[in-house]
Amino acid sequence: MQIYMVGGAVRDTLLGLPVSDHDWVVVGATPQELVDLGYLPVGRDFPVFLHPQTKEEYALARTERKTARGYRGFVVHSESSVTLEEDLARRDLTINAMARDESGRIIDPFGGQADLQQRVFRHVTDSFREDPVRILRVARLSARFADFTVAPETLELMRHMVHEGEVDALVAERVWQEIARGLMERQPSRMFETLRQCGALTRLLPEVQCLWGVPQRADYHPEVDTGVHLMMVLDMCARLDAPLPVRFACLTHDLGKGTTPAATLPRHIGHEERSVQLLRPVCERLRVPTECREMAEVVAREHGNIHRSTQFGAAAIVRLLERCDAFRKPERFEGILLACECDARGRLGMEQDPYPQRQRLLSALAAARAVATHEVAQRAQQQGISGPRVGEMIHQVRAEAVDERLRMM
Numbered sequence: 058m059q060i061y062m063v064g065g066a067v068r069d070t071l072l073g074l075p076v077s078d079h080d081w082v083v084v085g086a087t088p089q090e091l092v093d094l095g096y097l098p099v100g101r102d103f104p105v106f107l108h109p110q111t112k113e114e115y116a117l118a119r120t121e122r123k124t125a126r127g128y129r130g131f132v133v134h135s136e137s138s139v140t141l142e143e144d145l146a147r148r149d150l151t152i153n154a155m156a157r158d159e160s161g162r163i164i165d166p167f168g169g170q171a172d173l174q175q176r177v178f179r180h181v182t183d184s185f186r187e188d189p190v191r192i193l194r195v196a197r198l199s200a201r202f203a204d205f206t207v208a209p210e211t212l213e214l215m216r217h218m219v220h221e222g223e224v225d226a227l228v229a230e231r232v233w234q235e236i237a238r239g240l241m242e243r244q245p246s247r248m249f250e251t252l253r254q255c256g257a258l259t260r261l262l263p264e265v266q267c268l269w270g271v272p273q274r275a276d277y278h279p280e281v282d283t284g285v286h287l288m289m290v291l292d293m294c295a296r297l298d299a300p301l302p303v304r305f306a307c308l309t310h311d312l313g314k315g316t317t318p319a320a321t322l323p324r325h326i327g328h329e330e331r332s333v334q335l336l337r338p339v340c341e342r343l344r345v346p347t348e349c350r351e352m353a354e355v356v357a358r359e360h361g362n363i364h365r366s367t368q369f370g371a372a373a374i375v376r377l378l379e380r381c382d383a384f385r386k387p388e389r390f391e392g393i394l395l396a397c398e399c400d401a402r403g404r405l406g407m408e409q410d411p412y413p414q415r416q417r418l419l420s421a422l423a424a425a426r427a428v429a430t431h432e433v434a435q436r437a438q439q440q441g442i443s444g445p446r447v448g449e450m451i452h453q454v455r456a457e458a459v460d461e462r463l464r465m466m
Contacts, residue, residue, distance in 0.1 A: 059083070059085055059141070061082050061141060063081065063082045063156045064153050065080070066078065067156060067163070068152050068153055068173065070157070072173065079113050080116070081114065081115040082116055082117075082156065083115050083116065084118045084141050086137055087137055091117075094109075097109070104119075118139040118141060119139055141156060145166060146181060148181055151167045151181055152172050176205045178199070178211060179208040185214060189224050192224060192252075195211070196248040196251040197239040200244050203247055207251060219256040229344045230344060232343055237301055240291070240305060243295055246291050246292050249287075250288070264315060265284075268287055269284030269285070271315060275323075279407075287307075289403035289405070291304065291308060293399040293402050294307050297398070297399060299395055299396070300392065301349060303399070305352070306355075306357070306396040307400060308353075309332065309336050310357050311332060312332040312339075313325070313328035313357075316328075317331075329360065329361050330358065336350075355389075355393055356393055356397065363377070363393070363394065363418065364414065366414050367413060370460070371421075371459040371460035375425060375459055376452075377418075378418070378425060381393060394419065398414075424462035425458055428454050430451050430454075433454050434447055
């Protein structure tokens with residue numbers, strides 16, 4: 058029995074990056090031998106075990122044979138006779154197909170170290186084409202390692218996979234998982250640029266793909282192109298360390314601009330509501346989590362109003378807060394404002410601009426939430442007021458509190 062550290066842990070060690078998760082492959086062993094040593098079996102499709110102390114994953118060396126379309130269409134062969142090189146050969150990229158033995162020696166049969174030095178993503182063998190998830194992984198790694206490029210032959214292979222319909226066989230949960238991880242990387246725009254280059258974005262997110270080439274008013278958007286703007290917004294999310302719901306909201310906030318009638322360009326009248334209408338089927342298709350879905354819908358609908366809110370009076374601000382459900386969900390409202398700041402600063406030459414709307418609306422919300430609404434309701438009851446008129450009174454008192462706060466700013 059021989060045990061090797063493999064995959065991303067070896068890659069990141071060679072790059073001098075911190076390693077949080079280790080993957081291990083076991084050569085020359087049977088499942089029963091690992092069980093006898095105290096390892097806990099957890100693999101459903103192939104033999105994977107948890108180490109009795111560290112709980113890290115140890116997989117028996119294996120080979121795979123494609124039997125059907127999609128990433129699940131494989132037959133796995135795992136025997137003690139499978140060699141380390143055979144196991145590494147089934148991996149996606151050369152930089153992920155290296156191993157390190159217990160003495161620290163690097164086993165690199167496919168030139169992974171050279172590709173690390175050249176900053177290249179290159180597929181190991183032609184079997185790359187058998188798993189469409191690998192397209193998403195390459196795109197995600199492009200967002201993590203922004204100075205790497207995809208080898209021309211690998212990009213061509215990815216294009217062929219898209220043309221053959223492999224991407225269409227991906228299940229929604231796996232697509233969302235990879236997109237969500239890519240959105241949280243250092244330069245999210247690179248993921249979508251890679252997906253565009255190979256044609257996969259048209260299949261996975263056509264609502265986003267169609268934004269490139271759509272012009273915007275240069276006085277508001279010096280970068281002009283809506284797709285370029287979207288990529289700048291996503292990278293601003295990373296710069297401001299935004300959480301996933303904010304980043305997804307930014308990804309989808311301008312979907313409606315892709316359906317603006319050509320006669321009205323470069324203006325995008327009513328694009329906010331169109332964005333909401335396009336967002337809903339996207340969320341259904343990808344099975345987007347509720348937290349991300351709800352924030353994205355508010356940002357799509359209200360980002361224009363939030364941008365213009367410095368021109369609003371107190372009553373209009375309270376109505377905006379009510380539409381955003383800010384009184385019940387103040388923490389989510391902070392995320393909504395962060396998404397709007399990313400939108401405002403994700404424009405050519407505006408990356409360093411302040412965004413006073415954020416602090417102004419947070420201050421207004423604090424003033425409005427300080428109103429003792431139960432006292433207003435009691436006063437209304439004493440005056441014989443009930444029903445919707447009570448809500449109107451609360452709105453008025455909140456507006457007065459906001460007006461007083463704004464006068465102090």
